Amino acid sequence: MRRFFFIVFLFLSSSAQAEVLFQDPTGKALNTEIGKLSEKDVKDLSPPDVNRKKFFLGLFYINGAPEFHINKDCEKSVDFLQDAWENGITDAGYTLATMYYNGVCTGRDIDKSRDLATQAAQDGYILAQRMLGLAYVGEKWEKLYPYDVDKGIYWLSMAGNAGDRESAGKLASMYHKGKQVPQDDKKSFAWLKKGIFNKYEKGNMIGFRMLAKSYEEGIGTKVDLVKAYKYYDLYGTAGIEGKQRVAKKMTQAQIDEARRESQAWQKEHNIQVGSDFIRRVK
Numbered sequence: 001m002r003r004f005f006f007i008v009f010l011f012l013s014s015s016a017q018a019e020v021l022f023q024d025p026t027g028k029a030l031n032t033e034i035g036k037l038s039e040k041d042v043k044d045l046s047p048p049d050v051n052r053k054k055f056f057l058g059l060f061y062i063n064g065a066p067e068f069h070i071n072k073d074c075e076k077s078v079d080f081l082q083d084a085w086e087n088g089i090t091d092a093g094y095t096l097a098t099m100y101y102n103g104v105c106t107g108r109d110i111d112k113s114r115d116l117a118t119q120a121a122q123d124g125y126i127l128a129q130r131m132l133g134l135a136y137v138g139e140k141w142e143k144l145y146p147y148d149v150d151k152g153i154y155w156l157s158m159a160g161n162a163g164d165r166e167s168a169g170k171l172a173s174m175y176h177k178g179k180q181v182p183q184d185d186k187k188s189f190a191w192l193k194k195g196i197f198n199k200y201e202k203g204n205m206i207g208f209r210m211l212a213k214s215y216e217e218g219i220g221t222k223v224d225l226v227k228a229y230k231y232y233d234l235y236g237t238a239g240i241e242g243k244q245r246v247a248k249k250m251t252q253a254q255i256d257e258a259r260r261e262s263q264a265w266q267k268e269h270n271i272q273v274g275s276d277f278i279r280r281v282k
Contacts, residue, residue, distance in 0.1 A: 018123040020090045021052060024200045025126045025164045030091075039068045055084040055092045062105055074105035085116075094120040094128045101144065114144055121155060129159035130167045137180060139170065149180050160194055165204065168195030189220025203269035208235045209242070216246050225250050229258035234265060236273045 022030040034056070042060065045053055057070075058081030064072035078099070084092035097116035100109045120128035135141035136152030145151070153171065160168035168191045174181050175188035192214065196207040212231035215224045228246045232239035247255055266272055 017088045018090050019088050020123070020125055021055065022091055023126055023162075025130065025159070025166070026200050028200075037068075042068045042070070051084045051087045051089050054080045054087075055089050055095075058084060058092060058095065062099070077105050090120050090123045090125045090128075093123075094125050094131075097128065097131070101141065110143055117144065121158075124162075126159050126162050126164050126167075129155045129162070130164050133157075133159060133167055134170065137170075137174075153181070160191060163198040163200050165195045165198050165201060165206070168192075168198070169207070185220035187220075189214050192220075203271055205234055205271075208232075209239065212239065212242055216242070226254050226258045226261070229255060230261045230265070233258065233262040234273055 022033070024030070037056065042053070042056060042065075045057075058077050058079075060068060060070045061073045061077035061080065064070055078096070081092040081096050081099075085096060093116045097113045097120060098104070099106050100116065101113035102108070117128050117131050121132045131141055132145065133152050133154075133156030135144040136146075136148045136155065138147050138152075153174075156167040156171050159166075160171055172188045172191035172195060173179070175184045175191065177183070192207060192210060196204060196211060198204070208231045212228045212235065214220055215231065216228035217223070225246050229243055229250065232242035232246065235242070250258075262273070
């Protein structure tokens with residue numbers, strides 16, 4: 001049994017000899033692959049990769065896919081996804097879990113959703129692990145699992161360590177606010193970094209402002225004004241006030257180093273952030 005994410009905002013997972021086709025929790029890898037498919041690719045169920053093809057057909061039949069001349073057909077969608085799931089495609093199980101939970105192309109069935117999501121999470125599917133984590137801490141997926149913070153942290157940690165920004169960000173917020181868990185700045189900072197620097201979102205700048213503030217004020221880490229300036233700089237015009245503030249405590253050499261690090265990051269990620277250059281006033 002397995003999971004999913006598609007153009008309609010459902011999601012993904014794996015089981016038999018469990019195989020995850022698209023682990024990327026952002027859905028970009030799946031959508032990129034869909035963009036490469038032709039109608040012949042989609043409708044050809046001959047070997048090899050038959051179960052992968054059934055997974056795609058299951059997705060397309062949920063809402064229809066005019067570009068492939070596929071009309072919406074809920075019965076075919078569920079049949080293809082169920083077959084793919086039973087033959088080891090975890091993504092199909094997670095997809096079915098979200099469908100049963102939301103009543104998409106099926107009757108709403110929380111018990112089936114729970115069983116599918118649990119197996120997909122145990123198979124290592126990131127979106128299913130996030131699903132369990134958020135459900136256990138009462139953040140989302142109401143009634144899917146009973147409230148249990150310890151289990152929620154376990155599954156959010158599994159997903160966050162595997163590269164899910166949302167799960168890591170949730171943990172960072174929980175530890176920062178002391179919400180549902182004891183307040184812990186070091187744990188909050190560690191999860192903040194894991195969320196920002198995840199392997200699925202290279203060049204992601206979400207969270208840079210909080211990271212800069214942490215380095216500026218020593219929240220969960222040592223004060224590091226060079227890094228604070230660097231991340232305020234990478235935050236663009238919204239970070240100017242922060243740069244002006246930390247620059248007053250820095251030497252010109254520190255400011256120059258921060259700028260070098262910022263520009264190196266921008267070059268590495270092919271991003272140009274439009275912000276001013278602040279020189280230290282003597």
